[in-house]
Amino acid sequence: MRPFSFRRPGSPEEAVAMVEPMGVAGQGGAFHAGGTTVIDLMKLHVLHPPSLTDLGDVLERGIEETGDGTLRVGAGTTMAEAAEHPAFLRAPVLSEALWKAASAQLRNVATLGGNLLQRTRCPYFRDNVSACNKREPGSGCAAKDGINRLLAVLGTSEECIANYPGDWANALILFDAVLETRSGEGGREIAFDDLHVLPGEDPARETILGDDELITAIRLTVPDWAGRSVYTKVRDRDSYAFALTSAAVALDLDGETVREARLAIGGAATVPWRAREVEDWLQGQTLTEDVAVEAGRRAFEGAQGWGENDFKIPLGRDTVARGLMEAKAMTPETNSGDSQ
Amino acid sequence: MTGRIGAAVSRIEGRKKVMGEARYAADFAVPNPLYAHLVTSTIGRGTITAIDDADARAVPGVRDIYSHANPLGLTPDGMMSTGGHAQQGWEPFDAPDVRFYGETIAMVVADDILAAREAAKRLRFTYSEETPAPVFGAEGVEPEELPDDALSSGDIEAAMQAAAQTLDLDYDTAANTHNAMELFATTAQWSGEDLTVYVPSQWVEGFRVGIANELGIAPERVHVVSPYVGGGFGGKGSVFTFTPMVAAASKRLNRPVKLYVTREQGFTTASFRAETQQSIRLGAGADGRLTGFEHTGRELSSRTDTYVVNGAEAAARMYHADAVRTGVTCVHADRQTPGFMRAPAETPYFFALESAVDELARRLEMDPVELRRTNDIDAEPVNGVPYTSRSLMECYDMAGEAFGWSDYDPAVGSMRDGDWLVGWGCATAAYPTQMAPCSVRVHLDRTGRARVMVASHDLGTGAYTVIAQAAAEGLGLEVDRVDVELGDSRLPPGTIAGGSVSTASNVSVVQIACERIMQRLGTTPGEIDVEAAFNAFGQAAIEEYAEWTPRGSQKNARRGLYRGQVGIVGGAEEEYTAFAFGAEYAEVRINRWTREIRVPRLYGAFAAGRIMNEKTATSQYLGGMVWGLGHALQEKTEIDPRTGAVMNDNISEYIVPVNADIVDIRAMMVPEEDTLVNPAGVKGIGEIGIVGTAAAIANAVYHATGIRVRHVPIRVEDLIETG
Structure with missing residues (x-):
């Protein structure tokens, strides 16, 4: 690891004033919260910011309920704290997406603000050797013809197929979330849907955050009916593994008829991926197994496999179908902590 | 506490491990050490045409950088299959060739680990790259049939023809990597011409001879210490390439040298299970x-x-x-x-x-x-x-x-x-x-305390405990009266901890030593009254050294035991x-x-x-x-x-x-x-x-x-x- 300075600001204002950029355009400021991604990548020499600005004394921690279904989540809240919070347990997709992620040790330190900005696990990004447009713009993409079993089939470009590896963002995106941020230019609000940008021709740029911009809080609105929600995560082992594919589902049903559906896909896309067209299509449908299968098919229209990860397309379809059928089968009063 | 053969005795070293008192190879402190860091290749085949080390040598604290341009003068010892002890048949740095991706192509030694790693990062290699053939099916792999390893009996084609049902099927298995919790490591410390090596090892006796052979010194000069191993799984059974390298660097720099191999480097600098x-x-x-x-x-x-x-x-x-x-x-x-x-x-x-x-x-x-x-x-x-x-x-x-x-x-x-x-x-x-030749020293004193000494190994398997049980049985003692020393090449030579040979071999030789002690004391395990026996014997302690060679061993197996030969027999004999x-x-x-x-x-x-x-x-x-x-x-x-x-x-x-x-x-x-x-x-x-x-x-x-x-x-x- 290269020498770097570690800065400990006392307020968000101080933090954004002293933070230095990560070093590659569009990769934001070198903030340190839980440290579970940034330290890892610094040890691999993939990131080498001159300093880290620590957010330990800066970020709000905890979840406020404002009464109308709106939650305000301090960006410093840990994954473990949030997973157990009653407001999240009432919308199981929010809780499940947290406790099905990482390991207990990681969840104890990783923060929700940082979690949203989790970097890809693409091995060609992390090896610090291969061609990678995200790490070294213009160098190419070694993953397209390489070991890409874990990488994306949705939202890819010829320049990058790195997947967004996180889980919770796929649940959050269901709930019209707004990010409160702060930078040298003051505060602003960002619709969470707009935070991540597709790789396109500039995969180094992952979000719209400025180089000194800090996520301070996350607001989301959870409808009453979100008790019928599920995070279906398919992975190579039953704990501590990234999603091969996942589906975040929330359903408002009238009998078997869909009043409203919300659906997002994880593991298989380059960014947190809400499938709004499928949601619209589901509205008014009687949710039979055939409808669930068709929803899965629609969710992966336009998906492109890259060889090893071709299976993620049929698997992703089935993950969506399974998630819908599991959400349908729920009895929202008794749904929390279901583990299959 | 009882606990003779067969009893469900808890591991006698368990408390030490839980309390953090058990010292693994990398835990041993040596005075004033230098730290080594490996550098591995980032191409799969080719030649190193130039090394630019100016930036690396400029890192404060860097003592030396070894590579084919500054080799360590080691001699190949060969793999076990050819009578040696090494994980591969050749030495790193023997040529500018790169034979595989992740090969050790340099080693930096510095005053501290951070300087070593930083210098490693600053080394620049220029390669003349060739297209590697790293997997089955790649163009350029070379099949070598091994007819001596084939079995044949009866007429296979006739048997197939006569069969009511036949199946002809293909199966593949993937490459696997050991990933023991304990990372690979080596610490080398010289005292004059005598070398002590702390290294996680499934075979301290083989490591002793193998390291000596690669360094070109007498095996008597080498002392290998590995009392606890944090998972071996076969991956710590052969002498790592980096262990003699660390020893040679330590000799040159006249300071103890410590190396930790990172998790990612462990995937290519040690062995693996091939596909x-x-x-x-x-x-x-x-x-x-x-x-x-x-x-x-x-x-x-x-x-x-x-x-x-x-x-x-x-x-x-x-x-x-x-x-x-x-x-x-x-x-x-x-x-x-x-x-x-x-x-x-x-x-x-x-x-x-x-x-x-x-x-x-x-x-x-x-x-x-x-x-x-x-x-x-x-x-x-x-x-x-x-x-x-x-x-x-x-x-x-x-x-x-x-x-x-x-x-x-x-x-x-x-x-x-x-x-x-x-x-x-x-x-x-x-x-x-399977079994292998092994020896043991068993010491019993008049207080009824026994000590069993053998250069065998406990990889977390329970070897300490079952050896104690065998001695307890053979000497008529409770198991908590038996101390066991393992994992040190100064102890009587034991077997490799591989091929599932350890327990059968250790117990067989411990039995012999214990029987002899009982004979000399004129008693039996069932009847022993320790104090009376020692009073009659006229000494306060008694010690037996025993050797055992399994049935089917080669004639010179006993001698081989003292020369780091593996000597495994059994299975289809x-x-x-x-x-x-x-x-x-x-x-x-x-x-x-x-x-x-x-x-x-x-x-x-x-x-x-x-x-x-x-x-x-x-x-x-x-x-x-x-x-x-x-x-x-x-x-x-x-x-x-x-x-x-x-x-x-x-x-x-x-x-x-x-x-x-x-x-x-x-x-x-x-x-x-x-x-x-x-x-x-x-x-x-x-x-x-x-x-x-x-x-x-x-x-x-x-x-x-x-x-x-x-x-x-x-x-x-x-x-x-x-x-």
Whole structure:
């Protein structure tokens, strides 16, 4: 690891004033919260910011309920704290997406603000050797013809197929979330849907955050009916593994008829991926197994496999179908902590 | 506290480990050390044309940088198969060649670890790159048939022609990496011409001689210390390339040198379990009796070394067959040299064998257990050599009863439970009973305290404990009156901790030493009154040094014991065939939508002669089965076929089982007395647990889904139609 300075600001204002950029355009400021991604990548020499600005004394921690279904989540809240919070347990997709992620040790330190900005696990990004447009713009993409079993089939470009590896963002995106941020230019609000940008021709740029911009809080609105929600995560082992594919589902049903559906896909896309067209299509449908299968098919229209990860397309379809059928089968009063 | 042979004694070193008092190789403090860091190649084949080290040498604290341009003057010792002790047949830095991706091409030594790593990062290599052939099927791999490793008896073609049913099937197994929790490390400290090396080792005696040979000094000058090993799995059985390098650098710099090998470097700087491609032909009568058995393997190795495990030799001894043929081909590729990993031969080859037997049972519409009963034997079929003992079907019956196999409905998909497809499968496990020469010193004093000293090893297996139990039994003491010293090359030479030889060999030699002590004291373990015995004897302490060589050893085996020769014998010998056996049953549940495979139940029963300690034995079996589950469903070292780079060189993406994957797992023990294998009546148990698991799971996957996956790991995508 290269020498770097570690800065400990006392307020968000101080933090954004002293933070230095990560070093590659569009990769934001070198903030340190839980440290579970940034330290890892610094040890691999993939990131080498001159300093880290620590957010330990800066970020709000905890979840406020404002009464109308709106939650305000301090960006410093840990994954473990949030997973157990009653407001999240009432919308199981929010809780499940947290406790099905990482390991207990990681969840104890990783923060929700940082979690949203989790970097890809693409091995060609992390090896610090291969061609990678995200790490070294213009160098190419070694993953397209390489070991890409874990990488994306949705939202890819010829320049990058790195997947967004996180889980919770796929649940959050269901709930019209707004990010409160702060930078040298003051505060602003960002619709969470707009935070991540597709790789396109500039995969180094992952979000719209400025180089000194800090996520301070996350607001989301959870409808009453979100008790019928599920995070279906398919992975190579039953704990501590990234999603091969996942589906975040929330359903408002009238009998078997869909009043409203919300659906997002994880593991298989380059960014947190809400499938709004499928949601619209589901509205008014009687949710039979055939409808669930068709929803899965629609969710992966336009998906492109890259060889090893071709299976993620049929698997992703089935993950969506399974998630819908599991959400349908729920009895929202008794749904929390279901583990299959 | 009681605790003689067989008792479920808790590990005697357990408290030390829990309290952090057990010192592993890297824990030993040496005065004023320097720190080394390895640098590995980032191409898969080629030549280093230039090294720019100006930036690296400018890092404050850097003492020296070694590479082919500044080599360490080491001499190759050779691999175990050629009488040496090393993990590969050549020394790093012997040429500017790059033979594989991740090869050690430089080593930086600096005042502290951060400086060493920073300098390593600043080294610039210019390569003349060639296209590597790192995997099966790549253009440029070189197959080498090994006719001396082939078996043949009877007329295989005639047997196949006469068979009512024949199967001709291909199976593949993936590359695996050890990933022991304890990382590789070496600390070297010289005192004049005498060298002490702290290194995690499964063979301190072999390391002592091997390190000396590579350094070109007398083995008497080398002292290897490795009292605790944080997981070996075969990966710490041969001398690492970097260990003599650290010793040589320490000599040159006149300071102790410490090296930690990072997790990612451990994937290419040490050994691994190579991928295999296997073919099996089975011929059987309508009654299920096997007429012909043919099993051939292709195994990946390095460009430079011939290393094969050739598990077809053991597979051919499992069942009746009128004719047998086996063969093995070593496929040389641009990769590091593979090496031992738990049940090196049996794990991949029994996946193929036991999958094929299951396929035959399907073809014959026979119960798979009954098919194995039909082909059960008293003598192996190649040369007709009798088994010392064989309790295979007793294992099937014991584990089958616990599992509830009598409820098995063979119809594919017949056991569905809601959204979950349920399948059951079973498979045979076996491992040759092997031993090696070993020696021991046993010391008993008039207070009734004993000390057992042997350069053997405890990799977390329970060796300390079972050796204490053997001495307690032989001296008539409680086990807590026995101290055991292991893992130090200054102790009487012991065996390698490999091939499941340790317990059988150690217990056999401890018995001899204890018997002699009892004779000299004029008493027996059953009658001993220590104080009276010593008063009569006229001394306050007594000590015996004993040697033991197993039946079938070479004439000079006793001498070889003191020269770092491995001396393993057993398994298929001239007079007897000696194997431990087991049967494993697996239940899988596969989600009908998303096809992930979970294993709610895994039951095994094993017969392995005398069990020294029910508790540590159970742990050994269970550990093997857990790994077998990982081998079946998870573990795969992902090699980029274009470069040979390992693309999952971390324990996040190199998937092994976690607690959540292991639900109801049971190991049972079939009582077995075998007076022929060795004086202790002990068959090794360290490796057999893993052997049948992968096939049992694969067979269960077929039962659940009707999909026959003929490779491991079996992953979600194998059960999904793409397109």
